Amino acid sequence: MRIESVKRGTSVFENAVKVEFEDLGSSTYDWIYLRDNCPCSECQHVQTKQRVFDIFNTLSNKPGKDLETSLKRVEQYLADSDFQIMNSKLVCNWSDSHISEFDEKWLLQHSYEPKLTSKSRKIIPNIRTWGSHEFWQLNSDGTGVNSYDRLTHELPQIFEQIHVNGFAFIQNVPVTLESTERVSAAISIIRPTHYDPCVWDFTSDLAKNDTAYTSLAIDMHVDGTYWNEPPGYQLFHLLEHTNGEGGDTRIVDVAKILEILVIKAAADRSWQKTLQVLSEQPLVFHQSGDSNQEFEQDSFPTLTLAKDGSLVQCRWNTSDRAAFIEPLPRFTVADIYQALFRFNALINNPDNYVQFKMEPGKIFVFDNWRVLHARTAFTGYRRLCGSYLTRDDFMARFKSCYPNSHDA
Numbered sequence: 001m002r003i004e005s006v007k008r009g010t011s012v013f014e015n016a017v018k019v020e021f022e023d024l025g026s027s028t029y030d031w032i033y034l035r036d037n038c039p040c041s042e043c044q045h046v047q048t049k050q051r052v053f054d055i056f057n058t059l060s061n062k063p064g065k066d067l068e069t070s071l072k073r074v075e076q077y078l079a080d081s082d083f084q085i086m087n088s089k090l091v092c093n094w095s096d097s098h099i100s101e102f103d104e105k106w107l108l109q110h111s112y113e114p115k116l117t118s119k120s121r122k123i124i125p126n127i128r129t130w131g132s133h134e135f136w137q138l139n140s141d142g143t144g145v146n147s148y149d150r151l152t153h154e155l156p157q158i159f160e161q162i163h164v165n166g167f168a169f170i171q172n173v174p175v176t177l178e179s180t181e182r183v184s185a186a187i188s189i190i191r192p193t194h195y196d197p198c199v200w201d202f203t204s205d206l207a208k209n210d211t212a213y214t215s216l217a218i219d220m221h222v223d224g225t226y227w228n229e230p231p232g233y234q235l236f237h238l239l240e241h242t243n244g245e246g247g248d249t250r251i252v253d254v255a256k257i258l259e260i261l262v263i264k265a266a267a268d269r270s271w272q273k274t275l276q277v278l279s280e281q282p283l284v285f286h287q288s289g290d291s292n293q294e295f296e297q298d299s300f301p302t303l304t305l306a307k308d309g310s311l312v313q314c315r316w317n318t319s320d321r322a323a324f325i326e327p328l329p330r331f332t333v334a335d336i337y338q339a340l341f342r343f344n345a346l347i348n349n350p351d352n353y354v355q356f357k358m359e360p361g362k363i364f365v366f367d368n369w370r371v372l373h374a375r376t377a378f379t380g381y382r383r384l385c386g387s388y389l390t391r392d393d394f395m396a397r398f399k400s401c402y403p404n405s406h407d408a
């Protein structure tokens with residue numbers, strides 16, 4: 001590693017140092033970026049790994065002074081800096097005698113101009129999409145059969161299944177609320193809602209004004225479309241179904257549906273518009289059954305996609321979709337309904353979904369942002385319990401099972 005060049009510009013944001021790495025090429029680092037991210041124990045809290053050095057307020061002698069004065073102060077601070085390579089590290093000598101040292105691994109992992117390594121911060125498995133055929137293959141070899149009595153030991157495997165496949169089953173669970181709570185709390189943090197502060201336990205008695213609390217069929221949907229953040233994960237445990245039939249569960253992998261949509265959009269302009277409508281047109285959802293709390297959300301499309309086009313979140317719920325609609329200028333209501341009909345046809349295509357009957361003692365937990373679920377109508381007495389689980393805490397627990405690809 002060697003310093004290829006040092007650029008001293010006229011403004012504070014025009015100072016940079018270019019570092020050449022033997023066989024990986026060169027990358028440029030802004031001085032302001034390096035000072036902001038000094039990894040030493042004075043600037044980064046050793047235990048909490050949080051930044052302690054505040055570049056916006058520390059360098060200017062009176063935090064909060066006007067912008068120009070602050071930037072001038074930072075400019076003076078950086079102006080007398082010099083850089084060298086010592087012991088295979090880039091050493092930055094700042095004008096206040098503070099020294100920042102960056103090793104080659106850190107510089108490569110944090111490179112941005114250009115980015116020299118494709119490694120993400122955490123090496124976690126990619127997701128695996130499925131349709132009807134692949135789903136039954138996922139479970140045919142019996143691997144990854146999780147059991148309640150091995151819960152703690154099998155948690156990493158359960159986390160991986162939920163992340164990779166979008167769902168997991170846990171067998172031999174005592175048919176109680178307590179064991180359902182234990183499994184829920186092991187997977188993530190139970191999200192309290194107006195339905196229940198912990199594990200909800202319901203039957204078809206309209207205890208809450210929602211069709212889930214009836215014996216009606218409910219088509220494919222995500223729960224919580226009317227919240228800013230739909231529950232990241234959802235867990236079901238059928239406690240009882242007697243003197244009746246039906247109540248089957250259907251699920252579909254929207255990550256798979258997105259793959260199908262992308263292929264269709266690449267081949268057909270009308271499907272391109274369909275994908276645009278699904279990924280851009282916000283729809284309004286509501287939960288208005290209880291007069292003393294009405295939820296409504298109108299900011300999100302059916303498919304929220306990441307920069308790389310992958311699925312972040314699906315919001316689909318025909319029961320909870322409100323009557324209001326506000327087409328974006330480039331879409332007509334006809335465009336929107338054509339897209340919704342097409343999406344509905346895909347999620348209800350037997351090639352794409354699977355149907356099964358939940359059983360007491362077997363917990364079904366799934367990614368509520370990716371996997372839609374439906375219920376067929378039923379007769380008899382049917383009691384279901386379960387929980388909403390927070391997404392960030394699940395991902396944090398899941399990622400903690402994997403080595404750091406590098407420090408923060």
Ligand SMILES: C[N+](C)(C)CCCC[C@H](N)C(=O)O
Nearest residue numbers: 195200210212222223224225
């Ligand atoms: C799961 N639990 C029975 C507690 C609530 C069901 C909520 C159903 C609501 N229509 C939604 O889709 O969000």
Ligand SMILES: O=C(O)CCC(=O)C(=O)O
Nearest residue numbers: 212218223373374375384
């Ligand atoms: O009763 C069921 O099987 C599921 C009900 C449902 O879809 C829900 O609660 O979101």
